[in-house]
Amino acid sequence: MSADARTDAKPSGRSSIRDPDNNRRALIAATLDTIAEIGITDTTVSKIIQRAGLSRGMIHLHFGGKNQLLAAAAKSFAEEYFTEMDKLVQQAGNDPESIVMAVVRADLGDVLMNERSTRIWHAFRGAANTNGSIALFSSTRDKRLRTTIHTAFKTIAKDYGDEDDSILARDATFGLLALLEGMWVDYLSNANEFSRDVATSIIRRFIKGLFPHHF
Amino acid sequence: MSADARTDAKPSGRSSIRDPDNNRRALIAATLDTIAEIGITDTTVSKIIQRAGLSRGMIHLHFGGKNQLLAAAAKSFAEEYFTEMDKLVQQAGNDPESIVMAVVRADLGDVLMNERSTRIWHAFRGAANTNGSIALFSSTRDKRLRTTIHTAFKTIAKDYGDEDDSILARDATFGLLALLEGMWVDYLSNANEFSRDVATSIIRRFIKGLFPHHF
Amino acid sequence: MSADARTDAKPSGRSSIRDPDNNRRALIAATLDTIAEIGITDTTVSKIIQRAGLSRGMIHLHFGGKNQLLAAAAKSFAEEYFTEMDKLVQQAGNDPESIVMAVVRADLGDVLMNERSTRIWHAFRGAANTNGSIALFSSTRDKRLRTTIHTAFKTIAKDYGDEDDSILARDATFGLLALLEGMWVDYLSNANEFSRDVATSIIRRFIKGLFPHHF
Amino acid sequence: MSADARTDAKPSGRSSIRDPDNNRRALIAATLDTIAEIGITDTTVSKIIQRAGLSRGMIHLHFGGKNQLLAAAAKSFAEEYFTEMDKLVQQAGNDPESIVMAVVRADLGDVLMNERSTRIWHAFRGAANTNGSIALFSSTRDKRLRTTIHTAFKTIAKDYGDEDDSILARDATFGLLALLEGMWVDYLSNANEFSRDVATSIIRRFIKGLFPHHF
DNA sequence: AATGAATGAGCTTTCATTCAT
DNA sequence: GATGAATGAAAGCTCATTCAT
Structure with a gap:
């Protein structure tokens, strides 16, 4: 719902490419999927970003670190x-x-x-x-x-x-x-x-x- | 029992020297204590041996590696x-x-x-x-x-x-x-x-x- | 060529920063030099990076491990x-x-x-x-x-x-x-x-x- | 030849069990076989004694160390x-x-x-x-x-x-x-x-x- | 905001060597 | 002479984090 709400609220040209909220959500989803698949011990930053298809630095940019991403997840x-x-x-x-x-x-x-x-x-x-x-x-x-x-x-x-x-x-x-x-x-x-x-x-x-x- | 037998035979300062079974047990106990205290993710070989007061190589000598020690624990x-x-x-x-x-x-x-x-x-x-x-x-x-x-x-x-x-x-x-x-x-x-x-x-x-x- | 371009742009103290290809080459050169000097058996990751003046992780970043670096060399x-x-x-x-x-x-x-x-x-x-x-x-x-x-x-x-x-x-x-x-x-x-x-x-x-x- | 010579020269009761020269030879043979099979870099003390069926300490007892065993081999x-x-x-x-x-x-x-x-x-x-x-x-x-x-x-x-x-x-x-x-x-x-x-x-x-x- | 090459502390593991038995 | 459990330095490798771009 909130995603739909954003769409017409801010029709920026490249909003789908650079969409911080969307990236946040994608990282959380990738984190949960990774934990479900290989367990929390083997869940690394590399595996999360690979699954999310996003860049390495984004985890720290949006969450401040891996542990905070886990908490957010x-x-x-x-x-x-x-x-x-x-x-x-x-x-x-x-x-x-x-x-x-x-x-x-x-x-x-x-x-x-x-x-x-x-x-x-x-x-x-x-x-x-x-x-x-x-x-x-x-x-x-x-x-x-x-x-x-x-x-x-x-x-x-x-x-x-x-x-x-x-x-x-x-x-x-x-x-x-x-x-x-x-x-x-x-x-x-x-x-x-x-x-x-x-x-x-x-x-x-x-x-x-x-x-x-x-x- | 074997521990008692040693007591009067040679009261060495280090109690676990040359008692493989005792060392095995000490490593397992240290592993369980460490997991209880700081969680399985943060349980490292270094922390286990430090708690057990034993040497680094003993984990691999007796168990073949960290994962096998965890399984034994x-x-x-x-x-x-x-x-x-x-x-x-x-x-x-x-x-x-x-x-x-x-x-x-x-x-x-x-x-x-x-x-x-x-x-x-x-x-x-x-x-x-x-x-x-x-x-x-x-x-x-x-x-x-x-x-x-x-x-x-x-x-x-x-x-x-x-x-x-x-x-x-x-x-x-x-x-x-x-x-x-x-x-x-x-x-x-x-x-x-x-x-x-x-x-x-x-x-x-x-x-x-x-x-x-x-x- | 890119090295020349960098020269007047920003004469950083460390010449190999942010030049992946150059770093790859430097690691290979350091590997070959080390092998020539002390033999393949004594050629360790530590000695290679020390000679190259690069960081430990770079070998695994660029080559995936020591053996692959040796093969590349x-x-x-x-x-x-x-x-x-x-x-x-x-x-x-x-x-x-x-x-x-x-x-x-x-x-x-x-x-x-x-x-x-x-x-x-x-x-x-x-x-x-x-x-x-x-x-x-x-x-x-x-x-x-x-x-x-x-x-x-x-x-x-x-x-x-x-x-x-x-x-x-x-x-x-x-x-x-x-x-x-x-x-x-x-x-x-x-x-x-x-x-x-x-x-x-x-x-x-x-x-x-x-x-x-x-x- | 020297082996044959020893046999009748010293017919000790348990000469074949505790036979220093025989053990020396066995270690050298095991070393050469191991090198032939897996290369000198992967030839470890453990692999040599395993192949020779002898004890760990014997290498140092007879040769003074691994390198000296290699030289003897x-x-x-x-x-x-x-x-x-x-x-x-x-x-x-x-x-x-x-x-x-x-x-x-x-x-x-x-x-x-x-x-x-x-x-x-x-x-x-x-x-x-x-x-x-x-x-x-x-x-x-x-x-x-x-x-x-x-x-x-x-x-x-x-x-x-x-x-x-x-x-x-x-x-x-x-x-x-x-x-x-x-x-x-x-x-x-x-x-x-x-x-x-x-x-x-x-x-x-x-x-x-x-x-x-x-x- | 986003990227990903680079970093290095710290991880698991290996191994020649030691030494009480 | 012989043993093998024990040691710990040093090996290869991982990984969260940083930062120039």
């Missing part, structure tokens, strides 16, 4: 994830049960969970321990999801007055996020054998165990 | 995990319910799940996509656990005749492993806030949802 | 040899007798046969057995010379109808090349005692033995 | 050459013409000139420029041959009184050695196409050119 990756997640959740309506299942379906769907994504995700997570700027966006996924899910579960939990609502909602949130995380790991290890339907059904079973009148 | 790490896990599971007795909970408690206990372990674990997982010899031992954890848990759940599932036993056991296994995996991720992201008790109770809740007469 | 050395040889042979005219003697004088002259050349030549030959890319240019010298000489001898041999022309020309070619090769070895072993005139006269004697009406 | 190689050459020349009788041709046939025969020998020979020659102790034995071949041939040619030259005897003999000696040297180079470059008979006949032709009444 991590940020961009997280943003892509949430752009898609938000879109799918908004289509689900206001029913908390629908929202929770929309999150599950989105997170396990092929747009968000695929070989490229799971590889990039775990590559960044492996690097996050010792790279603060990557960690920032690496943990973001959990935090934003957590709020959405927790809110939905809190509403649902009100129907189960027997026990403390907040603990039930907390446990459900914590458990669901752990399950989703575990599914990504499983997909990563074994994309061929992984079944999105089985995964969805298992998660639903587990949630239903906490909320027998729903799901 | 991954294997060793997996073995340590299972040695401890097996010990704790065997103490649990033969009751399938006890076995499952023993696995959960072991996997979430501080001997197996701690900052060092979770960092190393995720570092290896991040590298496993593009490094076959690391991947080998990286996936081992899941496979061996899976069998133990699945066997226990199959026994338990027989008491729930209403539905297909094998699907129930499969779902329980798949779900539990995903949950445990997710817990490690959660611990990794913020060890300070993580509560082993809460994690255990959440997992028990989820399992109880599938097997209401147990757990 | 072998090629360059062979080319220099033939450039000079061709020049001297062309000055000799079309008379086959003159051509043969021009080859002999060129090959034994101080431009082509000197301490540097003979050392480099034998260093490369010693390495050629196990280094294909060096072997390629190492054998070139023989093959190109062979054709030139053989053509000349075939013409001369026609005047000696008593025996098979082709065998006579073949023997003369084979023998002359072996003699020249042997002279380079002799020069290498003993540059001080070596006399270009004596060598030339000996070769002439031998050829005259085959072609008594010539030489 | 060069010496041994030269000695083997002359042992065989002397044997064949002595069988030739006292006729100077026979002696010269015996030298030629020996030097071009498969016992002395073969792939192993020519490779080793040229490897040592390539290294001789910068390694004095190798050079010593490298040049030996020429010097001893030179005397034998020169003596024979001086006798023959007396029959050609027209010109200065000593110059004729000198030229013949110089030329023959250069030719033989050239033949080894030719054999080295392509052993498959090389014909010992053609080489012998060419050399004979050239010599006959100087001494028409002989050969």
Whole structure:
């Protein structure tokens, strides 16, 4: 969208050749593709620029260095994830049960969970321990999801007055996020054998165990 | 033992001289510690030997190169995990319910799940996509656990005749492993806030949802 | 030429900056000089760059590695040899007798046969057995010379109808090349005692033995 | 011979296991074989001891270091050459013409000139420029041959009184050695196409050119 | 803004040599 | 005399970064 917006906003003659934003984006895309393909350890400046078809100096020109490019790529990756997640959740309506299942379906769907994504995700997570700027966006996924899910579960939990609502909602949130995380790991290890339907059904079973009148 | 034997024989200042196995172990330990501390990408031969207090050439003498040392470290790490896990599971007795909970408690206990372990674990997982010899031992954890848990759940599932036993056991296994995996991720992201008790109770809740007469 | 252009534009202290071709040539020259001085076994990247006054990375930037630089140096050395040889042979005219003697004088002259050349030549030959890319240019010298000489001898041999022309020309070619090769070895072993005139006269004697009406 | 002599001279119980001389010889043989196979540059201590099946320290124990082993190997190689050459020349009788041709046939025969020998020979020659102790034995071949041939040619030259005897003999000696040297180079470059008979006949032709009444 | 040749610190690896056994 | 684990200097090579153009 922003790309389209730029097109008519600044119709410069050679804008497509010298388009800083476009080059920035191309470098980030090349970085993510390279990480997915050969891992973060083997991702070098040379491989990134080769894939992007851009010049060596551009990484430092636009990002200030390789590490900052990696951080920008991590940020961009997280943003892509949430752009898609938000879109799918908004289509689900206001029913908390629908929202929770929309999150599950989105997170396990092929747009968000695929070989490229799971590889990039775990590559960044492996690097996050010792790279603060990557960690920032690496943990973001959990935090934003957590709020959405927790809110939905809190509403649902009100129907189960027997026990403390907040603990039930907390446990459900914590458990669901752990399950989703575990599914990504499983997909990563074994994309061929992984079944999105089985995964969805298992998660639903587990949630239903906490909320027998729903799901 | 051999170390003790040396002690009174010749109390040399340098403890690891002329003890190849000890040196091998020291290098692996230094490798795992370094990975835990600064990440796999920044783990260099120089940092490993410095930490181990051994010479540069020893890595190639004993392992044939850095990558093979990393693979040996991954294997060793997996073995340590299972040695401890097996010990704790065997103490649990033969009751399938006890076995499952023993696995959960072991996997979430501080001997197996701690900052060092979770960092190393995720570092290896991040590298496993593009490094076959690391991947080998990286996936081992899941496979061996899976069998133990699945066997226990199959026994338990027989008491729930209403539905297909094998699907129930499969779902329980798949779900539990995903949950445990997710817990490690959660611990990794913020060890300070993580509560082993809460994690255990959440997992028990989820399992109880599938097997209401147990757990 | 480009070097001249730079001269008045910006007389930078370091003459070879930003002139890739010049740097390539400088590295090859430094390589050949180093080989001549200390032998191919002791020729290291460090010694080459030190002599060239260039940076470490340049060898890999321009040649892809030390071995490829050695191969490029072998090629360059062979080319220099033939450039000079061709020049001297062309000055000799079309008379086959003159051509043969021009080859002999060129090959034994101080431009082509000197301490540097003979050392480099034998260093490369010693390495050629196990280094294909060096072997390629190492054998070139023989093959190109062979054709030139053989053509000349075939013409001369026609005047000696008593025996098979082709065998006579073949023997003369084979023998002359072996003699020249042997002279380079002799020069290498003993540059001080070596006399270009004596060598030339000996070769002439031998050829005259085959072609008594010539030489 | 010396090996046989030792056997009954000292019938020690474990003489074959701990036999310093035998180990020395084994190391030299392994060195020469390694040089023939992979070149002098790639000949390392590890490869030599592996081939010899002996221990690492033995090279320094018996020779004082790798370079001294190389020098000993060069010496041994030269000695083997002359042992065989002397044997064949002595069988030739006292006729100077026979002696010269015996030298030629020996030097071009498969016992002395073969792939192993020519490779080793040229490897040592390539290294001789910068390694004095190798050079010593490298040049030996020429010097001893030179005397034998020169003596024979001086006798023959007396029959050609027209010109200065000593110059004729000198030229013949110089030329023959250069030719033989050239033949080894030719054999080295392509052993498959090389014909010992053609080489012998060419050399004979050239010599006959100087001494028409002989050969 | 863009380029890519150049840099050199630092990487993994090799290797002759040492020395406790 | 013999061994081979251990050493560390030095090798070839990689790579993020710089900067003249």
